[in-house]
Amino acid sequence: MSLDFDDPGATVAFTLNGEAIALRAAPQMRLSEALRELAGARDVKVGCNAGDCGACTVLLDGAPVCACTTALGRCEGAEIETVAGLTARDPQAQALADAFLRHGAAQCGICTPGAMVSAVALLRETPRPSEREVSDALGGVLCRCTGYRKIVEAVMDAQPGAAVFEGGVGASVARLDGRAKVTGAEIFGDDAAPGDALVLRAVRSPHPHASFAFGDLEGWRAAHPGVVAVLTAADVPGLNRFGVIPGFIDQPVLAEGEARFEGEAVAAVVGEAASMAALDLGGFPVAWTPLSAATDIDAARAAPPLHPERPGNAMCRGHVARGDAEAALAAASVVVEGRIETGFVEHAYIEPEAAWARRVGGRVEVTCCTQAPMMNRDGLAAILGLPPDSVRVIPTAVGGGFGSKLDLTAQPLVALAAWALRRPVRMTFTRPESMRVSTKRHPARIALRVGADAEGRLTGLAFDAEFNTGAYASWGPTVANRVPVHASGPYVVPNYRADTEAVHSHCPPSGAFRGFGVPQAAAALEPALDALAERLGMDRLAFRQLNALRDGLPTVTGQVFESGVGAAACLDALAPHWTRALAEAEVLNAGRGATGAPLRRGVGVASGWYGCGNTSIPNPSTIRAGLKGDGRVALHQGAVDIGQGANTVIAQIFAQALGAPLSAVDLIGADTDLTPDAGKTSASRQTFVTGEAARRAGAALRAALLRLGNVSDAAEIVLEGGAVRLVEGGALRQLDLAALPVDQDGYLLQVAETYDPPTGPLDADGQGRPYAQFGYAAQIVELDVDLALGRVHPVKVTAAHDVGRAINPVLVEGQIQGGVMQGLGMALMEEFVPGRTDNLHDYLIPTFGDAPPIETLIVEVPDPHGPYGAKGLGEHALIPTAPAALCAIRHATGAELRRLPATPERVLAAIRAAGG
Numbered sequence: 001m002s003l004d005f006d007d008p009g010a011t012v013a014f015t016l017n018g019e020a021i022a023l024r025a026a027p028q029m030r031l032s033e034a035l036r037e038l039a040g041a042r043d044v045k046v047g048c049n050a051g052d053c054g055a056c057t058v059l060l061d062g063a064p065v066c067a068c069t070t071a072l073g074r075c076e077g078a079e080i081e082t083v084a085g086l087t088a089r090d091p092q093a094q095a096l097a098d099a100f101l102r103h104g105a106a107q108c109g110i111c112t113p114g115a116m117v118s119a120v121a122l123l124r125e126t127p128r129p130s131e132r133e134v135s136d137a138l139g140g141v142l143c144r145c146t147g148y149r150k151i152v153e154a155v156m157d158a159q160p161g162a163a164v165f166e167g168g169v170g171a172s173v174a175r176l177d178g179r180a181k182v183t184g185a186e187i188f189g190d191d192a193a194p195g196d197a198l199v200l201r202a203v204r205s206p207h208p209h210a211s212f213a214f215g216d217l218e219g220w221r222a223a224h225p226g227v228v229a230v231l232t233a234a235d236v237p238g239l240n241r242f243g244v245i246p247g248f249i250d251q252p253v254l255a256e257g258e259a260r261f262e263g264e265a266v267a268a269v270v271g272e273a274a275s276m277a278a279l280d281l282g283g284f285p286v287a288w289t290p291l292s293a294a295t296d297i298d299a300a301r302a303a304p305p306l307h308p309e310r311p312g313n314a315m316c317r318g319h320v321a322r323g324d325a326e327a328a329l330a331a332a333s334v335v336v337e338g339r340i341e342t343g344f345v346e347h348a349y350i351e352p353e354a355a356w357a358r359r360v361g362g363r364v365e366v367t368c369c370t371q372a373p374m375m376n377r378d379g380l381a382a383i384l385g386l387p388p389d390s391v392r393v394i395p396t397a398v399g400g401g402f403g404s405k406l407d408l409t410a411q412p413l414v415a416l417a418a419w420a421l422r423r424p425v426r427m428t429f430t431r432p433e434s435m436r437v438s439t440k441r442h443p444a445r446i447a448l449r450v451g452a453d454a455e456g457r458l459t460g461l462a463f464d465a466e467f468n469t470g471a472y473a474s475w476g477p478t479v480a481n482r483v484p485v486h487a488s489g490p491y492v493v494p495n496y497r498a499d500t501e502a503v504h505s506h507c508p509p510s511g512a513f514r515g516f517g518v519p520q521a522a523a524a525l526e527p528a529l530d531a532l533a534e535r536l537g538m539d540r541l542a543f544r545q546l547n548a549l550r551d552g553l554p555t556v557t558g559q560v561f562e563s564g565v566g567a568a569a570c571l572d573a574l575a576p577h578w579t580r581a582l583a584e585a586e587v588l589n590a591g592r593g594a595t596g597a598p599l600r601r602g603v604g605v606a607s608g609w610y611g612c613g614n615t616s617i618p619n620p621s622t623i624r625a626g627l628k629g630d631g632r633v634a635l636h637q638g639a640v641d642i643g644q645g646a647n648t649v650i651a652q653i654f655a656q657a658l659g660a661p662l663s664a665v666d667l668i669g670a671d672t673d674l675t676p677d678a679g680k681t682s683a684s685r686q687t688f689v690t691g692e693a694a695r696r697a698g699a700a701l702r703a704a705l706l707r708l709g710n711v712s713d714a715a716e717i718v719l720e721g722g723a724v725r726l727v728e729g730g731a732l733r734q735l736d737l738a739a740l741p742v743d744q745d746g747y748l749l750q751v752a753e754t755y756d757p758p759t760g761p762l763d764a765d766g767q768g769r770p771y772a773q774f775g776y777a778a779q780i781v782e783l784d785v786d787l788a789l790g791r792v793h794p795v796k797v798t799a800a801h802d803v804g805r806a807i808n809p810v811l812v813e814g815q816i817q818g819g820v821m822q823g824l825g826m827a828l829m830e831e832f833v834p835g836r837t838d839n840l841h842d843y844l845i846p847t848f849g850d851a852p853p854i855e856t857l858i859v860e861v862p863d864p865h866g867p868y869g870a871k872g873l874g875e876h877a878l879i880p881t882a883p884a885a886l887c888a889i890r891h892a893t894g895a896e897l898r899r900l901p902a903t904p905e906r907v908l909a910a911i912r913a914a915g916g
């Protein structure tokens with residue numbers, strides 16, 4: 001009998017992972033929704049619901065399809081396979097899963113089910129695929145974390161071979177949470193909600209600036225069966241504001257009479273899941289009055305203030321000065337000017353924001369994808385008018401988070417509704433909703449002048465930057481303050497002035513995004529350094545080596561590091577690659593010039609540095625650990641792993657300090673009720689700060705165990721078979737665990753250690769000690785430019801990164817490669833335009849086909865503060881990439897790009913402006 005596609009109560013029968021099932025649902029329902037919500041197959045992930053990201057890929061009769069664009073009815077009588085079924089039953093898929101773990105091919109893991117399923121389909125046809133075949137077969141899957149290279153390596157190496165989950169500092173241990181990622185068992189934001197939860201949808205402003213008034217809300221609710229409540233600002237019991245920086249808590253949970261950017265939430269509609277799916281919000285009773293909108297910096301300066309206390313829409317300023325920049329520039333042998341404008345850049349993590357909440361007596365529990373559980377807890381408590389300990393935040397796995405998931409997103413709305421309605425409430429942003437309202441990388445307008453003496457030493461730099469910070473503060477103050485500290489790059493600049501200003505506009509808030517404004521600053525500086533070197537007749541790498549910051553020399557804030565400065569070491573590591581790349585480019589370009597071919601090879605180099613942790617303010621992390629009665633050790637690790645590997649790296653550090661195998665450690669992940677405050681996952685601080693707290697906790701627990709056994713520090717600790725044995729000088733002592741008292745948390749021994757990096761305040765000229773540690777990087781980008789079309793094709797990236805000590809080299813490589821790809825996206829294709837690019841087919845991010853080979857060079861200049869010498873890495877991975885790409889385009893064509901991204905039209909225009 002054929003299926004009636006118009007029958008909303010049809011029964012669709014098919015085979016799911018070898019089991020016959022029948023779902024009663026409308027045949028037009030998305031297969032992804034049917035699998036997740038009706039069949040419980042939450043290993044099928046949803047990133048866009050539009051067939052753009054491929055996260056939902058499943059096999060339909062052996063062929064990969066996007067489950068979000070496949071109708072359930074099409075599956076009648078078919079065989080559907082998902083990643084969970086494949087990895088449970090198919091040896092080839094199991095070998096692939098092991099290869100993913102060995103190669104570190106899953107970072108956050110949200111794209112992994114789609115990539116794995118697509119790869120299984122390929123491997124069934126082509127057991128030994130070429131790189132090109134892998135890239136083509138997986139081309140429909142977007143990954144925002146890995147840079148694609150490790151996924152390609154894993155698919156090409158899909159042979160049996162178990163991943164290793166054991167090892168101390170320096171070992172490329174497989175990600176401890178990796179098995180769940182490669183089997184689809186990982187729980188992300190939208191996977192955690194109970195099936196009977198109410199669903200919340202936000203009513204959002206269709207205008208960048210408008211006043212509004214509600215009509216008959218109760219009448220509208222009553223006319224829509226299944227709608228349980230409509231919430232507005234009047235229903236917020238506490239503070240109708242959230243934010244992240246004290247003094248800048250300015251964004252309403254629900255706007256009050258005026259919306260300041262397109263997509264701002266003004267009301268929340270809550271109802272039963274079945275009703276909410278079909279609910280048309282088009283008739284929601286709200287009357288809009290559009291107002292004039294200022295969406296760029298110049299218009300915003302002239303517009304009435306969005307916030308009355310901030311005249312001229314100037315939210316905040318940053319300033320650092322050292323020596324006399326103007327006098328130095330006046331006396332310099334050579335002075336070059338640099339300018340750059342950049343647009344909004346979207347995070348484009350594949351997992352949209354999601355949360356669910358429930359009221360438990362006098363408390364509320366919020367389960368969500370977040371980078372900052374304790375900050376979220378405190379913000380939610382203020383919104384609900386509750387003490388902080390009445391709110392529990394339980395982070396799920398985070399399907400990509402590069403800064404935007406530090407802010408509150410869906411959490412306040414579901415918490416508000418669950419508190420008021422006393423029922424579980426869930427919300428998952430749609431892809432367009434996510435892209436309209438999430439925070440962005442700040443658009444920047446930067447001008448600088450930089451000078452050098454006749455020997456090529458930098459003498460002075462004057463730097464001015466304006467940032468479009470959008471309608472609300474978010475992390476804008478941090479960007480305005482960080483950039484002046486970093487705008488010199490990791491170079492010695494004795495005379496320096498940097499001023500920044502962040503300006504409000506009727507755009508989505510700009511906020512934290514990998515680098516906090518430093519990538520934009522580097523994109524202005526590095527091409528200017530190329531121009532200086534050229535004027536001085538110096539090699540561009542040698543010029544940077546000459547000026548690189550070194551131990552014992554002051555930074556632009558006057559800070560002097562006596563050890564651990566790896567800027568020159570990164571440049572030195574690149575030297576042979578630089579020589580090779582320039583020679584190849586010369587030969588290639590000579591040949592192309594002779595034949596009239598329009599391609600030109602360009603080679604660019606750029607440096608980067610980044611202060612790890614908060615700027616000049618306390619920044620502690622605490623780690624707690626306990627010995628259990630079964631002889632195992634519990635590690636309470638509250639640093640959220642957003643794919644960068646904190647769960648693994650921090651456990652490795654702890655186990656190393658304890659002197660016990662990693663396999664003896666049971667990880668208790670972030671949960672504000674269970675784990676002490678490890679701060680937020682941002683500013684490249686977790687390996688450094690929480691890692692050092694973990695090292696101290698491991699050492700403290702070790703000392704306590706040794707004390708208990710009355711043995712010296714030289715003793716070996718053996719944790720196995722439910723026993724604790726201490727071995728020293730051939731003698732063995734077994735602790736009598738049964739005789740030890742159990743504390744209130746169920747532990748026989750318990751330790752908690754806190755680490756707060758030593759920083760100091762900055763004076764009015766920004767002089768002082770902003771960070772205890774910087775990380776350093778330098779990268780070479782090789783690319784081809786099509787002189788006729790303006791197209792730019794990256795050929796290779798060589799990335800040297802000083803990480804102090806690579807705790808886990810494979811995870812280090814993965815961070816670097818992912819950052820490089822985000823940097824190439826920023827350089828060449830990514831620009832968010834409010835109101836126009838709110839999906840993943842109009843907003844382009846790099847794909848498998850865009851990923852060039854990336855050679856990673858791990859440099860280890862130990863840091864005196866970091867655990868085992870380790871430094872942060874997350875932000876550093878991206879900072880030099882776009883500047884190096886700009887330098888390479890300049891090298892290939894002579895063109896000075898003044899606007900990012902370097903789209904073909906802009907490249908062509910710059911080539912023409914340069915006389916090409």
Ligand code: FES
Nearest residue numbers: 108111143144145
């Ligand atoms: Fe691919 Fe995060 S690992 S999107």
